[in-house]
Amino acid sequence: MSLKGFQFSVVEAAVKKPGRKDLALIWSDTPAVAAAVFTTNAVKAAPVLLSMERIAGGRAQALVVNSGNANACTGSQGMADAREVTRLVAEGLGIDEHLVQVCSTGVIGVPLPMGRMRGALPGLLAGRGNATLDDLASAIMTTDTFPKTSIREGQIGGCSYTVVGTAKGAGMIMPNMATMLAYVLTDAAVDPEWLNGLFRAAVDRSFNAITIDGDTSTNDTCLLMANGAAGNQQIGPDSPDAGAFAAVLDDVLLDLAKQIVKDGEGATKFVEICITGAADDADAKRVALAVANSSLVKTAFYGQDANWGRIFCAVGYSGAQVDPNRLSLWFDDVCMAKHGVFAGGDAETQGTAVLKQKELRVTVDLGLGGGQATVYTSDLSHEYVSINADYRT
Amino acid sequence: MSLKGFQFSVVEAAVKKPGRKDLALIWSDTPAVAAAVFTTNAVKAAPVLLSMERIAGGRAQALVVNSGNANACTGSQGMADAREVTRLVAEGLGIDEHLVQVCSTGVIGVPLPMGRMRGALPGLLAGRGNATLDDLASAIMTTDTFPKTSIREGQIGGCSYTVVGTAKGAGMIMPNMATMLAYVLTDAAVDPEWLNGLFRAAVDRSFNAITIDGDTSTNDTCLLMANGAAGNQQIGPDSPDAGAFAAVLDDVLLDLAKQIVKDGEGATKFVEICITGAADDADAKRVALAVANSSLVKTAFYGQDANWGRIFCAVGYSGAQVDPNRLSLWFDDVCMAKHGVFAGGDAETQGTAVLKQKELRVTVDLGLGGGQATVYTSDLSHEYVSINADYRT
Numbered sequence: 001m002s003l004k005g006f007q008f009s010v011v012e013a014a015v016k017k018p019g020r021k022d023l024a025l026i027w028s029d030t031p032a033v034a035a036a037v038f039t040t041n042a043v044k045a046a047p048v049l050l051s052m053e054r055i056a057g058g059r060a061q062a063l064v065v066n067s068g069n070a071n072a073c074t075g076s077q078g079m080a081d082a083r084e085v086t087r088l089v090a091e092g093l094g095i096d097e098h099l100v101q102v103c104s105t106g107v108i109g110v111p112l113p114m115g116r117m118r119g120a121l122p123g124l125l126a127g128r129g130n131a132t133l134d135d136l137a138s139a140i141m142t143t144d145t146f147p148k149t150s151i152r153e154g155q156i157g158g159c160s161y162t163v164v165g166t167a168k169g170a171g172m173i174m175p176n177m178a179t180m181l182a183y184v185l186t187d188a189a190v191d192p193e194w195l196n197g198l199f200r201a202a203v204d205r206s207f208n209a210i211t212i213d214g215d216t217s218t219n220d221t222c223l224l225m226a227n228g229a230a231g232n233q234q235i236g237p238d239s240p241d242a243g244a245f246a247a248v249l250d251d252v253l254l255d256l257a258k259q260i261v262k263d264g265e266g267a268t269k270f271v272e273i274c275i276t277g278a279a280d281d282a283d284a285k286r287v288a289l290a291v292a293n294s295s296l297v298k299t300a301f302y303g304q305d306a307n308w309g310r311i312f313c314a315v316g317y318s319g320a321q322v323d324p325n326r327l328s329l330w331f332d333d334v335c336m337a338k339h340g341v342f343a344g345g346d347a348e349t350q351g352t353a354v355l356k357q358k359e360l361r362v363t364v365d366l367g368l369g370g371g372q373a374t375v376y377t378s379d380l381s382h383e384y385v386s387i388n389a390d391y392r393t
Numbered sequence: 394m395s396l397k398g399f400q401f402s403v404v405e406a407a408v409k410k411p412g413r414k415d416l417a418l419i420w421s422d423t424p425a426v427a428a429a430v431f432t433t434n435a436v437k438a439a440p441v442l443l444s445m446e447r448i449a450g451g452r453a454q455a456l457v458v459n460s461g462n463a464n465a466c467t468g469s470q471g472m473a474d475a476r477e478v479t480r481l482v483a484e485g486l487g488i489d490e491h492l493v494q495v496c497s498t499g500v501i502g503v504p505l506p507m508g509r510m511r512g513a514l515p516g517l518l519a520g521r522g523n524a525t526l527d528d529l530a531s532a533i534m535t536t537d538t539f540p541k542t543s544i545r546e547g548q549i550g551g552c553s554y555t556v557v558g559t560a561k562g563a564g565m566i567m568p569n570m571a572t573m574l575a576y577v578l579t580d581a582a583v584d585p586e587w588l589n590g591l592f593r594a595a596v597d598r599s600f601n602a603i604t605i606d607g608d609t610s611t612n613d614t615c616l617l618m619a620n621g622a623a624g625n626q627q628i629g630p631d632s633p634d635a636g637a638f639a640a641v642l643d644d645v646l647l648d649l650a651k652q653i654v655k656d657g658e659g660a661t662k663f664v665e666i667c668i669t670g671a672a673d674d675a676d677a678k679r680v681a682l683a684v685a686n687s688s689l690v691k692t693a694f695y696g697q698d699a700n701w702g703r704i705f706c707a708v709g710y711s712g713a714q715v716d717p718n719r720l721s722l723w724f725d726d727v728c729m730a731k732h733g734v735f736a737g738g739d740a741e742t743q744g745t746a747v748l749k750q751k752e753l754r755v756t757v758d759l760g761l762g763g764g765q766a767t768v769y770t771s772d773l774s775h776e777y778v779s780i781n782a783d784y785r786t
Contacts, residue, residue: 043709043717073705075718075734108702109735218706295688295777303782309501312466313611316436324436325468341468342502382778384688389696389774 002153003162004187005029005229009127010139013120015113016068016106023120024139025089026063026183027128031099032227034060035196037203039220045072046082047102048219054086054098058192060225061099063183064089064124067140067168071104071112072218081112088118092125103181103221105142105168137166140181143387144168144263150255154188154248156241161188161230165252167207169260182207182222182256188245189228191236199224202250206257209285210376211292261376266383269301270376272361278371283320287364288375290318298380306351308336315364326367332360339367395546396555397580398422398622402520403532406513408506409461409499416513417532418482419456419576420521424492425620427453428589430596432613438465439475440495441612447479447491451585453618454492456576457482457517459510460533460561462499465611474505481511485518496574496614498535498561530559533574536780537561537656543648545641547581549634554581554623558645560600562653575600575615575649581638582621584629592617595643599650602678603769604685654769659776662694663769665754671764676713680757681768683711691773699744701729708757719760725753732760 006028013023036055038048054060064085071078082102090097104112131139137147150165167182184199207222228234235245262270273292278284291297294314300307308329315322325340331354335343354360399421406416429448431441447453457478464471479493497505524532530540543558560575577592600615621627628638655663666685671677684690687707693700701722708715718733724747728736747753 041706041709042715043705043720070702073702073717073730073733073735075732077734108706109730218702218709295773299778299782302778305782309463309466309611312436313434313501316434316611322435324466327436337466337502339468340466341470342466380688380778381782382775385692385695385773385775385778389692389698 002160003164003185005227006185006187007129008131008133008136009124009129010131010135011120011124011127013066013116015066015116021135021139022067023117023124024065024131024136025124025128026136026185026225027093028061028225028227029229030227031059031061032225033190033192033195034058034101034223034225035199036101036221036223037200039217041218043073043218045070045104045219046074046078047071047104048221049079050082050086051101051103051221054101057098059099060101060223061095062089062093063101063103063223065103065140065181066117067105067142069104069106069110069112070108070219073109074111077111081114084114085117085121088121089125092121101223103219105140105181105219108218133164133166140166140168142168143265146263148256148259148263150252152248152252154241154244156188156232156235156239156245159230159232161186161232163188163248163252165256167256167260169263180207180217180220180260182253184224184249184252186226187228187230188226189230189232189234190226190245191234194237195224195226198246198249202253205250206253209374210257210261211289258376261378264378265387266381266385267378268381269379270359271301271378273375273377274361274363275366275373276363277365277367277369278373279321279369280371281373282371284371284373285375286320287315287318287366288373290314291362291364292375292377295380298377301355301379302381304352304355306331306336306348306355308351311362311364312337320366321368322366323368328365328367330363331355395553396557396578398620399578399580400521401524401526401529402517402522403524403528404513404517404520406459406509408459408509414528414532415460416510416517417458417524417529418517418521419529419578419618420486421454421618421620422622423620424452424454425618426583426585426588427451427494427616427618428592429494429614429616430593432610434611436466436611438463438497438612439467439471440464440497441614442472443475443479444494444496444614447494450491452492453494453616454488455482455486456494456496456616458496458533458574460498460535462497462503462505463501463612464497464505466502467504470504474507477507478510478514481514482518485515494616496612498533498574498612501611526557526559533559533561535561536658539656541649541652541656543645545645547634547637547641549581549625549628549632549638552623552625554579554625556581556641556645558649560649560653562656573600573610573613573653575646577617577642577645579619580621580623581619582623582625582627583619583638584627587630588617588619591639591642595646598643599646602767603650603654604682651769654771657771658780659774659778660771661774662772663752664694664771666768666770667754667756668759668766669756670758670760670762671766672714672762673764674766675764677764677766678768679713680708680711680759681766683707684755684757685768685770688773691770694748694772695774697745697748699724699729699741699748701744704755704757705730713759714761715759716761721758721760723756724748
């Protein structure tokens with residue numbers, strides 16, 4: 001990996017059970033510019049509350065993350081445990097505690113096994129550089145079926161830089177194991193304020209545009225670190241390479257977000273929901289999420305049933321401004337309904353053929369204005385029910 | 394049936410396919426005081442739009458309803474068809490068209506088979522009195538597995554009256570076959586304005602307090618008719634029997650609503666979600682619906698997993714005012730979590746035992762104020778996915 005100035009480490013702490021490396025460290029040789037987005041859930045896990053407090057400073061040098069336990073709904077003990085983990089990391093690395101971010105993902109409501117965590121931390125810190133991006137991606141997995149990584153390279157003023165990312169899903173909230181986590185690291189030197197804005201816009205188009213089951217976890221965290229080790233002249237909004245850098249960042253986030261959907265619990269299909277012609281973008285997103293989260297729409301995708309009526313029904317209850325007589329709908333390029341009624345002809349046959357594909361695009365035009373939004377989702381399968389009904393047992 | 398002054402009729406119109414009686418009539422010997430509540434979905438079926446227009450007059454004498462086709466997303470043709478059906482009914486019965494209500498439930502986006510409807514209507518009108526409440530309940534079924542009826546009797550000033558009801562589910566919206574329909578009929582003479590208020594409050598506590606999958610149909614209709622045939626002196630808010638009458642009405646609606654949940658698509662459990670201690674009642678209902686609609690909570694019920702963390706998570710993203718450290722939770726009388734953390738002891742074992750029951754109550758106390766709400770829901774099973782994935786095929 002050509003990413004400069006970052007090192008990874010993974011060890012087995014047997015957080016939930018022995019047999020896999022479940023504790024990981026991201027380390028930057030120098031304090032990095034950092035930005036983060038956290039869950040909007042009012043019930044936030046202890047590590048989220050602590051990391052929110054820390055990120056206010058705009059810098060981070062280390063991230064410690066465990067899978068197997070979410071440290072959520074654990075009260076004051078949970079806060080004390082999260083603080084102790086970051087204190088031990090800071091002491092071991094000789095840096096300020098405020099530069100340490102912390103994440104947890106796994107079972108809700110069970111205290112962290114602090115004895116095993118304390119025992120594993122020295123090896124984790126000493127092992128810096130012993131792990132690859134794939135090792136890191138594997139360590140943070142819960143019910144994910146494959147590790148998720150993304151790597152892009154670019155140039156700023158002739159100087160090469162790299163952006164890498166990793167993420168875990170696999171529901172928007174995991175079964176009892178909350179959480180979507182994503183980490184994006186770059187060695188580019190970037191104007192902090194500009195980077196923060198770029199990052200939030202990219203998150204809106206990627207991680208905030210995917211949904212598996214509509215649940216929002218207690219632990220969702222997306223963290224970006226930029227340490228400047230590439231040696232480029234700091235890039236900002238007026239740099240000639242600004243647009244290209246923003247596109248690379250967008251690309252990594254969207255790539256990771258799509259991987260999460262493809263690995264959605266029990267998913268058999270990847271569906272892009274495009275809404276056009278809404279009164280405004282916010283209305284378009286409202287409609288896109290209503291369609292993407294409808295159990296009836298999702299089971300129709302699973303059943304390969306070109307059931308456009310269910311989609312219009314979800315559009316209707318989305319809360320967005322809707323004129324039923326202006327609604328039109330396409331599966332890929334097949335028009336299923338025009339101005340509120342069935343398109344006729346061989347739409348049924350052609351639409352059913354599209355539904356048989358593994359990936360498809362559903363476009364709904366509201367015929368009202370210029371508002372647009374795209375959301376990515378999966379279907380709702382027997383397997384989703386199995387995974388979530390049987391998870392803890 | 395002791396209900397006076399109402400007659401029913403059912404015939405086979407083969408709306409979707411032959412082999413069952415799928416067209417029904419409710420007839421009152423005299424114009425009845427009427428009130429109705431319709432779907433809030435912006436995409437409303439043609440019969441809903443027409444019935445909304447008609448109910449503004451506050452009176453109805455006949456209702457014609459078909460299953461097998463929702464007459465939704467059918468454009469101007471759908472409106473013309475709904476109008477023609479009511480015109481034929483009004484002409485055949487010699488009453489004003491504005492006294493005829495109309496409902497449809499079934500496939501969305503397909504025009505009504507008007508040829509077969511026209512052919513079946515004369516027999517329907519002529520057959521008044523040939524059908525029982527059970528026949529009516531069966532005629533309006535779609536994927537329902539049993540007909541839903543409820544009958545209660547009472548006295549007003551020594552004069553007996555009856556309230557009967559029927560309803561169909563079986564999702565809040567049915568698969569491609571939209572709709573929750575409910576009809577409540579009484580022979581009591583009731584002050585129209587007072588009845589309208591009573592009815593809306595009763596609907597809020599019953600049909601608006603159940604959810605199977607969170608989808609709101611294009612065709613939902615709940616209609617009440619009171620024809621005064623019992624011969625009582627008109628009852629109003631100041632009558633000595635006012636409270637008892639209101640309780641009977643509440644009882645019939647809640648009984649029907651619970652039957653719909655018990656017959657929810659693929660349901661294996663009936664779950665009462667009680668929220669207490671919310672900032673206000675609206676917040677309590679928001680929390681109750683978020684919990685009841687969470688796919689993760691519903692699959693945990695199905696899996697008989699005492700997974701209280703998922704419930705706290707849903708409470709957290711409900712949008713209501715929430716203090717995570719004040720949340721407490723019970724399965725029946727077993728306290729699972731107190732003030733935000735696991736209750737400890739043998740809560741896990743005892744809670745799991747409750748989850749194995751066919752019916753259970755989940756209580757969440759927010760610890761903030763006096764707001765309360767109760768919602769009834771089912772679990773999310775493999776069978777739900779099967780029904781909805783395979784319905785049209």
